[in-house]
Amino acid sequence: MSKGHQDLLTVRGVTKRFAVGDDEVEALAPVDLTIPRGEFVCMIGASGCGKSTLLRIIAGFEEPTTGQVSIDGKPVTGPGSDRGMVFQDYALFPWMTVRQNISFGPRQRHLPREQIDKTADEFVKMVGLERFADRYPNQLSGGMKQRVAIARVLANNANFLLMDEPFGALDALTREQLQNELLQIWKRTGVTTIFVTHSVEEAVLLADRVLVMSAGPGRIDSDFRIDLARPRDVSSPEFNALRRDIARRLTSHLVLAKA
Numbered sequence: 001m002s003k004g005h006q007d008l009l010t011v012r013g014v015t016k017r018f019a020v021g022d023d024e025v026e027a028l029a030p031v032d033l034t035i036p037r038g039e040f041v042c043m044i045g046a047s048g049c050g051k052s053t054l055l056r057i058i059a060g061f062e063e064p065t066t067g068q069v070s071i072d073g074k075p076v077t078g079p080g081s082d083r084g085m086v087f088q089d090y091a092l093f094p095w096m097t098v099r100q101n102i103s104f105g106p107r108q109r110h111l112p113r114e115q116i117d118k119t120a121d122e123f124v125k126m127v128g129l130e131r132f133a134d135r136y137p138n139q140l141s142g143g144m145k146q147r148v149a150i151a152r153v154l155a156n157n158a159n160f161l162l163m164d165e166p167f168g169a170l171d172a173l174t175r176e177q178l179q180n181e182l183l184q185i186w187k188r189t190g191v192t193t194i195f196v197t198h199s200v201e202e203a204v205l206l207a208d209r210v211l212v213m214s215a216g217p218g219r220i221d222s223d224f225r226i227d228l229a230r231p232r233d234v235s236s237p238e239f240n241a242l243r244r245d246i247a248r249r250l251t252s253h254l255v256l257a258k259a
C-alpha cells in the first residue's frame with residue numbers, strides 16, 4: 001500500500017479569513033497536516049488561535065478561504081456522516097430519548113428497522129447507558145450526556161470523531177472517567193480522533209500526537225509525538241517531561257503575544 005492510502009486526512013494550505021465589519025480576521029495561516037487512520041490527535045493552544053475553526057473546516061461546517069481538506073484523497077465539500085462532531089455543550093436533541101438520539105443517524109439513512117435497533121442496542125451498551133436508554137437529556141448528568149453524544153457519532157458510522165473541548169464542562173472525577181472510557185472506545189473502534197483541549201495533562205494522557213497551535217494568525221507551531229504506553233501514569237518522569245515541554249511551548253507564545 002502506498003503511503004497516500006494510509007493517510008486518512010490531509011489538510012493542504014488551509015487558510016481562513018473572517019470578515020468582521022469592514023475588517024478581516026486572519027484566523028488561520030496556511031495549515032498543512034496529515035493524520036493517518038486511527039490516530040488520536042490532540043490540539044492545544046491559547047484562546048483564539050483557530051482550533052475550533054480548523055476543526056469546523058475539517059468537519060465541513062466551514063469552508064477554507066484557500067487550500068483544501070481531503071479524506072482518502074477526496075476533497076471535503078461539506079459535512080458528512082463519516083465525520084461526527086462532539087461539542088462541550090452536548091448538542092443533543094432534547095425531545096429525543098437517549099436511544100432515539102443515538103439511533104438518529106441510522107434512522108435518517110432509512111436503514112431497516114432491525115438494523116436500527118441492533119445499532120441502538122450496541123452503542124447504548126458501548127457507553128454503558130442501558131438503564132438510561134429511555135431517559136431524555138434533561139434527566140441525565142453531564143457525563144451521561146457526553147456519552148450519548150459520542151455514541152450518536154459512532155452509531156452513524158463515523159470514522160472521524162471531532163471533539164471540541166468535550167470534557168471542559170465536567171467535574172474532575174467525571175472527566176477522568178470519560179477520558180478512560182473514550183480511550184477504550186477509541187481502541188475498540190479504531191476511530192480517528194481529533195480532540196481540542198485546554199489541558200496539557202489531558203492532551204498527554206490521551207493523544208498519540210499533540211499539536212500545539214499559536215495565534216496571530218493561527219497555525220500549527222509544533223507537533224509532539226507521545227510514545228508512552230497506555231494506560232499512562234501521570235506521575236511518571238516521562239509523562240511530566242512531556243507535559244513540561246508542551247507547557248513551555250504554549251507559554252512561550254503567551255509571553256510573545258503580550259510583549
Ligand SMILES: Nc1ncnc2c1ncn2[C@@H]1O[C@H](COP(=O)(O)OP(=O)(O)OP(=O)(O)O)[C@@H](O)[C@H]1O
Nearest residue numbers: 018019020025027046047048049050051052053054
Ligand atoms: N464566525 C466568525 N466570525 C468572525 N471571526 C471569527 C469567527 N469564528 C472565529 N473567529 C475568529 O477567528 C479566530 C479563531 O477563533 P477560534 O474559535 O477558531 O479559536 P479557538 O482556538 O478555538 O479559541 P477558543 O479556545 O477560545 O475556543 C478568533 O480571532 C475568532 O475571534
